[in-house]
Amino acid sequence: MKILLVGEYSRLHNSLKEGLVALGHEVTIIASGDGFKNYDVDIDISSKLKNVRLFSFLNKIFTRLFKLNFIAVENAYRFKKQLPKLKNYDVVQLINEDALHINPKQQIRLLKQLKTQNKKLFLLCCGDDYITIKYYLQNTIKYSILTPYLEDKSLKGKYDYSLKYLSDSYKKLHDFIIKNSYGTIATDIDYHLPMQSHQHYLGLIPNPINIDSINYHSLSTKGKxxxxxxxxxxxxxxxxxxxxxxxxxxxxxxxxxxxxxxxxxxxxxxxxxxxxxxxxxxxxxxxxxxxxxxxxxxxxxxxxxxxxxxxxxxxxxxxxxxxxxxxxxxxxxxxxxxxxxxxxxxxxxxxxxxxxxxxxxxxxxxxxxxxxxxxxxxxx
Known part of the structure; x- marks a missing residue:
């Protein structure tokens, strides 16, 4: 199979790629590397301007005052530039509903083109998204990443990234992906719980870990x-x-x-x-x-x-x-x-x-x- 993995947050897609390649599949990762974490990617669409300290500072001001994020604009430009090459994949998998880190309206347009020139589109639930955040806000489980906010609403500013998924624009992005994908896969229990009652849910597949590249070291407890x-x-x-x-x-x-x-x-x-x-x-x-x-x-x-x-x-x-x-x-x-x-x-x-x-x-x-x-x- 020819597989395109879009986005990378935790090295999940890198490990999955390593497993798929070992099985004989052709795999490409297109992503930004997730900021300071700097994960490996095959096609890098990360902003180059964000590394310029003055520009990064000015961009924060523009984003706060005018809701205009130049780094997101650059990410969109870089992805759009790669789109003509992203064709004829059997599977395209998004790491998240906001896999491209750009304006939802523009993201829908780009994903629409990506979908038309490939076969099956899938979505991972392994972080914040519309269904997960909505579920956590109901406060029906022991705790979640939203617990500090639910206990202290003054922390709302710290949860802007999570709560954005409930906005109208991100709800439209969510609806578009659900309608145009073959289903959603959760990667652990924290995401399985919110997803399990939804018709498009394909089930839990645990995080892949490359055990061949990670050596086990027995722990000596003689010292500190x-x-x-x-x-x-x-x-x-x-x-x-x-x-x-x-x-x-x-x-x-x-x-x-x-x-x-x-x-x-x-x-x-x-x-x-x-x-x-x-x-x-x-x-x-x-x-x-x-x-x-x-x-x-x-x-x-x-x-x-x-x-x-x-x-x-x-x-x-x-x-x-x-x-x-x-x-x-x-x-x-x-x-x-x-x-x-x-x-x-x-x-x-x-x-x-x-x-x-x-x-x-x-x-x-x-x-x-x-x-x-x-x-x-x-x-x-």
Whole structure:
């Protein structure tokens, strides 16, 4: 098959491509690289002007005052320039409803042309979109990325990116994609829950992880326990990083001789994954039911990850709590207690490390996941 993957947020499409190529398919990724994360792409449509500090500053002012985003305009221009080459693909898959990061009205026009010159169009649900945000706003589940906003409406400005999907223009974009695609695929439990009652939903296919390129390293717990906390400033509130920061303060004061704490903020993907190589424990996110891509890669390396590991996830994979990953909750004392439990019982770190790697190999192997995608695309 000839496959076009549009957009990249978390290296999901890169790993999927690697699995598909291993199966003999021809795959192209067209994307912007997702800002500072700088993911690999085959066709780069990222803005070049955004790297000019003065222009980037002026663009923020124009966007705020006049709703005119010159970086988005440039992204649109770069994608449109590539459109004549993006033909005769058997499958086109969008990473998100806003895969191109441009004005919805213009995005519809470009996607309409993309669709007419290719065969099947599919959509991934692996981040914010109309259905997911609408579902989270109903506040019917234990928590979500919107929980901080639902508890404190003064945070609305921090949620502009998420809430934009409920605007009329993005609702039209959503409707267009649903009407013109063969269906939507969710990548984990956090997106499966909002999607499962919708007719166009094709089911959950777990995140693909290239286990052949990620080496497992057994963890020695003879010295200090190393804890790593990586922060993306844009999603800090949605991930619940503040709970981790406060829990780490408690741990530092109680066990200064037993732990080393590492942290990073807004670093490129390749820098990020190397920063935590020496860590035993990774603090990922609080407001999740399942693991995102970064957590799974860390688990594949054998790290003990504090992340989404809720009952729905346990039931889906038929596993026991705190044997594969530590379920992170928006509770500072709870997080501190779990960290202390691991620090004082390093044998648990070694056990969970082995279990985490085994879990990823069994449930997220990139070649097996690629086969699931191919089967879903063919059957749709």
């Amino acid at each position: 326990i190393v804890i790593f906390h990586g922060i993306n400033k844009l999603s800090k509130i949605k991930k619940g990083n503040i709970y981790f920061e406060k829990a780490l303060t408690i741990i530092k004061s109680k066990h200064p001789d037993k732990v080393t704490i590492l942290s990073s903020e807004n670093v490129p993907y390749k820098t990020y994954i190397n920063t935590y190589n020496s860590a035993h424990i990774i603090l990922d996110q609080v407001f999740g039911f399942d693991q995102g891509y970064n957590a799974l890669e860390a688990m594949a390396k054998g790290k003990v990850v504090f992340t989404g590991a809720e009952k729905e996830w346990l039931d889906y994979y038929n596993i026991e709590a705190n044997t594969i990953a530590i379920n992170a909750l928006p509770d500072v004392d709870y997080l501190a207690q779990k960290l202390e439990w691991l620090i004082l019982n390093p044998n648990q770190i070694e056990t969970i490390s082995k279990n985490a790697r085994a879990f990823v190999v069994k449930n997220h192997d990139y070649k097996t996941i690629a086969k699931q995608y191919v089967q879903t695309w063919k059957n749709a």
